[in-house]
Amino acid sequence: VTIHGLLYPEESETRQIRSLDGLWEFRLDEAGVGKTEQWFAKPHLPSPTILMPVPASYNDITQNITIHQHIGMVWYACDFFFHNTAPRWVLRFQAAHYEANVWVNGQSAVDHSGGHLPFEVDITRFISSSASYSRVRIVVAVNNTLTSTTLPPGYLHIYNPTYRVLETPFDFFNYAGIDRSVILYSTSNNYIQDITIDTDSIDFDSQHVATSAVLSYSVTIGGTTHQANTLRLIIELFDAQGILVVNNTDSQSRLIVNKPNLWEPCGMNHTHPCTEESYLYTLKVTLYDDASPMNILDIYRIPHVGIRTIRLTDSKFLVNERPFYFHGANAHEDSDIRGKGFDRVILAKHFNLYGWLHGNAFRTSHYPYADEFYAMANRFGIAIIGETPAVGLKKDQFVSQATLDHHKQVVTEMISRDRNHPSVLMWSLANEPESGDPEAKGYFSALADFTRLLAAGRPITYVISATYDSDQGIQFFDMICINRYFAWYSQAGRLDQIPSLVSEELANWRHRFPNKPILMSEYGADTVSGLHNDPPLMFTEEYQKDFLSGYHGSFDNVSSIVHPNTGYFVGELVWNMFDFATDQSITRVGGLNRKGLFTRQRQPKAAAFVMKKRYQELEFIP
Ligand code: GCB
Numbered sequence: 001v002t003i004h005g006l007l008y009p010e011e012s013e014t015r016q017i018r019s020l021d022g023l024w025e026f027r028l029d030e031a032g033v034g035k036t037e038q039w040f041a042k043p044h045l046p047s048p049t050i051l052m053p054v055p056a057s058y059n060d061i062t063q064n065i066t067i068h069q070h071i072g073m074v075w076y077a078c079d080f081f082f083h084n085t086a087p088r089w090v091l092r093f094q095a096a097h098y099e100a101n102v103w104v105n106g107q108s109a110v111d112h113s114g115g116h117l118p119f120e121v122d123i124t125r126f127i128s129s130s131a132s133y134s135r136v137r138i139v140v141a142v143n144n145t146l147t148s149t150t151l152p153p154g155y156l157h158i159y160n161p162t163y164r165v166l167e168t169p170f171d172f173f174n175y176a177g178i179d180r181s182v183i184l185y186s187t188s189n190n191y192i193q194d195i196t197i198d199t200d201s202i203d204f205d206s207q208h209v210a211t212s213a214v215l216s217y218s219v220t221i222g223g224t225t226h227q228a229n230t231l232r233l234i235i236e237l238f239d240a241q242g243i244l245v246v247n248n249t250d251s252q253s254r255l256i257v258n259k260p261n262l263w264e265p266c267g268m269n270h271t272h273p274c275t276e277e278s279y280l281y282t283l284k285v286t287l288y289d290d291a292s293p294m295n296i297l298d299i300y301r302i303p304h305v306g307i308r309t310i311r312l313t314d315s316k317f318l319v320n321e322r323p324f325y326f327h328g329a330n331a332h333e334d335s336d337i338r339g340k341g342f343d344r345v346i347l348a349k350h351f352n353l354y355g356w357l358h359g360n361a362f363r364t365s366h367y368p369y370a371d372e373f374y375a376m377a378n379r380f381g382i383a384i385i386g387e388t389p390a391v392g393l394k395k396d397q398f399v400s401q402a403t404l405d406h407h408k409q410v411v412t413e414m415i416s417r418d419r420n421h422p423s424v425l426m427w428s429l430a431n432e433p434e435s436g437d438p439e440a441k442g443y444f445s446a447l448a449d450f451t452r453l454l455a456a457g458r459p460i461t462y463v464i465s466a467t468y469d470s471d472q473g474i475q476f477f478d479m480i481c482i483n484r485y486f487a488w489y490s491q492a493g494r495l496d497q498i499p500s501l502v503s504e505e506l507a508n509w510r511h512r513f514p515n516k517p518i519l520m521s522e523y524g525a526d527t528v529s530g531l532h533n534d535p536p537l538m539f540t541e542e543y544q545k546d547f548l549s550g551y552h553g554s555f556d557n558v559s560s561i562v563h564p565n566t567g568y569f570v571g572e573l574v575w576n577m578f579d580f581a582t583d584q585s586i587t588r589v590g591g592l593n594r595k596g597l598f599t600r601q602r603q604p605k606a607a608a609f610v611m612k613k614r615y616q617e618l619e620f621i622p
Contacts, residue, residue: 006118006417007194008371009092009185012299016086020078020138020182026052028066029073029141040103040139045075052076054182055094057175057339071156071166076140076178082127084134086186088223089127091138092120094180094342094370098150099143105136113406114151115179116367116389117413123184144176149402151410152366152391169392170366170431171593172332173581175339180370188297190231192285193222195300197420198457199307202260202320210320213260213307218252219285231297234286237305240279257281262320263306263422266381267327267360267619274358274619278381280422281305304378306422312459312478314515315568316560319383319425325561326383326519326571327618328359329597329611333369334580336600342370349602351376353577357597357608358615363463363521363573366391366431368414377423385481385521386418387428387463398439408450419456427455428521430462432483436470444473463521468508474516480509483522483575487547493538498550506558510568517560517570523551524575524595526587529605539594541606548574548607552614561621574611578602 011017027049029039039045052058054076059068082089093100097115101108110121127136146154146166154174155167168174200214219233236247237255246255261281266274283305287298311318318324331350333340347370354362360383364373367389377384388410397403411429418424429447433440444462451460459478464471474480486501487494509518527544536542551572560567579596582588592600597608 006413007192007300009090009183010301010303012301014188014296014298015300016186018184020080020184021054022078023051024054024178025049025077026058027075028070029075030066030070032073034073034075034141035101039075040101040108040141041106043137045077045139052177053341054078054178055180055343056177056337056341057097057179058177059173059175059339060337070144070176071164072145073141073143074177076142077137079135079137082134082136082184084127087189088122088124088187088191090120090185090187091123092118092183092185093140093178094118094183096140096142096178096180097144097176097340098146101141103139114389114410114413115176116369117410117417118180118371138182140178142177144174146174148396149400149406151389151403151406153393153397153403168583169394171582171588172334172366173339173583173591175334175341175581177339177341179340180342188223190221190223190287190289191298192219192287192300194220194416195283195285195302195420196456197283197302197305199309200254202262202307202309204321208322210260210262210307211258213257213262215255215257215305215307216253217255217283221251221287230289230291232288232290234284234288236284236286238282238284240281242282245281257307260307263308263378264381265319265324265360265383265423265425267358267615268319268322268324274355274360274381274615276381277379278306278422280378281307302420304375304421306378308422310425310457310459312517315517317425317459317479317517317519317570323561323564324383324425324570325559325618325621326361326385326573327615328354328361328382329357329574329577330363330365330522331577332365332580333367334578334600339581342372344372347372347376350577351380351382353598353602354382355380357612358619360615360619361385361425361571361573362577363387363428365522368418371417374418374421374423378421382423383425384421384423385426385428385461386414386424387431388414390430391432393430393433393443395434395437395439397433398437398443404443404446407447411447411451412454415451415454415456424458426458426479427451427460428463428481429460429477432463432465433473434466435462435464435473436466438472441472445476448473448476468505468512474513478516479570480513480516480518481521482509482518484520485523487550488525488538495536495543495546495550498547499554502551502554503557506554506569510558517568518558519569519571519573520551520555521573522575523548523572526594527596527605527607528589528594529579529599529603544605544607545610548610561618
């Protein structure tokens with residue numbers, strides 16, 4: 001599978017960017033007739049239409065329960081004046097959930113399957129080339145129906161024409177629509193299509209000060225190739241002050257950086273407290289035509305190049321050859337009204353709360369997040385475990401070649417998009433598959449083999465709910481990540497059982513896999529903000545505090561930073577940072593999973609202060 005053009009749309013001397021975010025025409029297509037009636041070719045969508053913000057999930061924008069729980073197709077449309085000031089224009093959707101069909105001026109332009117990842121199309125051919133401006137209409141049909149071969153999977157039950165239920169093997173609400181930005185950007189005919197950059201190695205002196213680093217890069221050029229023999233590149237690396245460090249003119253080569261400033265996750269060994277930003281270089285690539293040397297065709301900058309290495313031993317996760325301990329809380333892209341819709345207010349609050357908490361890591365549970373999260377993580381030194389949307393796989397999927405092929409496609413798109421972010425330290429290919437199923441073995445063996453070829457220096461894993469003795473697939477991966485809910489989904493109410501159960505669990509995994517470090521990728525308890533009881537009972541703030549603290553003693557006993565010689569436990573990620581929306585059920589009061597340290601409105605519960613204290617202490621373990 002080859003994917004091109006997942007470079008984030010960055011403005012430059014040669015690239016213009018136009019946001020198409022705004023209020024779009026919108027309507028449901030409950031009867032599924034829009035395509036046969038050719039709604040894409042009409043000047044307006046058939047009434048009744050409403051105004052829908054883009055980006056946002058459509059579900060919670062109105063008071064209409066039919067829109068909230070809609071399953072099937074919806075339509076979006078927008079018109080704009082287009083000024084033809086560049087030779088090539090690309091229409092980019094940062095994501096639409098799940099299946100999207102796009103028409104430009106009535107003509108089919110691009111289709112994409114899968115939420116959470118961008119897709120784009122060169123629309124130059126659809127817009128009149130002679131006129132200097134024209135009116136353009138974009139129509140998008142989005143279908144949120146999940147099937148046994150989508151990722152995540154889902155199962156549609158049709159009891160009768162008006163009673164249809166989409167059963168999902170995951171608890172977060174299946175928010176849908178154009179939930180990330182829509183962007184129009186220009187390039188020249190020949191343009192920089194893709195850039196990859198990796199830290200190959202870093203040399204340290206005896207004080208562990210970096211003396212030099214080797215970066216390898218590769219640049220792909222796209223476009224009309226008639227002038228290809230006169231196309232030239234300049235590759236330049238600038239430091240944080242904007243001073244040129246090193247340059248090259250090959251499309252693929254190495255850059256040597258003397259006395260490099262390293263990128264580090266915050267909270268590592270005192271060297272980089274969570275209150276400071278991480279060190280980032282900028283890579284500038286210039287494409288020009290040698291036939292007329294002043295003719296610069298394209299300039300693209302990656303503003304977040306981090307120099308750092310990753311290496312796993314059988315008991316440690318090393319960043320820059322020093323043991324790193326992941327600590328933080330996972331989240332969903334989820335907030336009031338917007339659903340999964342991308343919003344910079346929510347983004348900035350998320351990272352401010354992360355700084356307050358002194359968290360240094362999270363997993364993008366359970367799908368790749370909007371690009372902007374990774375950019376913030378690069379800057380603040382937050383480690384990311386990048387996860388695919390493969391949540392809740394079971395035998396149906398393990399025996400399906402179509403699912404495996406789609407999974408490979410999604411892995412390819414995710415890694416192509418995210419591989420240049422220094423913050424991404426590991427790839428998680430699935431969350432809680434039924435990996436005790438015998439069919440899981442062949443599936444994950446094939447997926448691991450495939451991903452290793454693309455992994456760009458990162459270890460690979462999947463997140464396990466299966467028991468230590470039944471799991472069939474993790475043997476093919478690098479690290480053990482387990483989700484456990486002792487004293488919640490099992491041993492309900494029994495806080496006293498946590499220490500022995502957690503210790504036994506970790507020891508069992510270690511015994512079976514003595515060569516793989518272990519991380520607790522989820523643990524947590526639902527807590528209704530403001531509900532109190534002493535002694536602690538389930539759902540109270542007191543219970544959540546004691547529940548989380550109960551796990552920590554067992555973690556510390558085997559921690560790789562507390563016990564450098566015998567420890568093998570490399571991190572703890574709480575479930576969850578925020579309360580988040582779920583399907584309605586008898587276990588979800590008000591339609592929320594309430595395991596957040598913070599409410600859905602981003603206000604702290606008592607446990608948030610417990611975690612802040614712990615994370616501050618973890619930062620000071622030498
Ligand atoms: C899990 C899942 C997560 C759920 C969580 C829960 O193990 O990975 O998606 O939200 O349990 O709270 O039930």
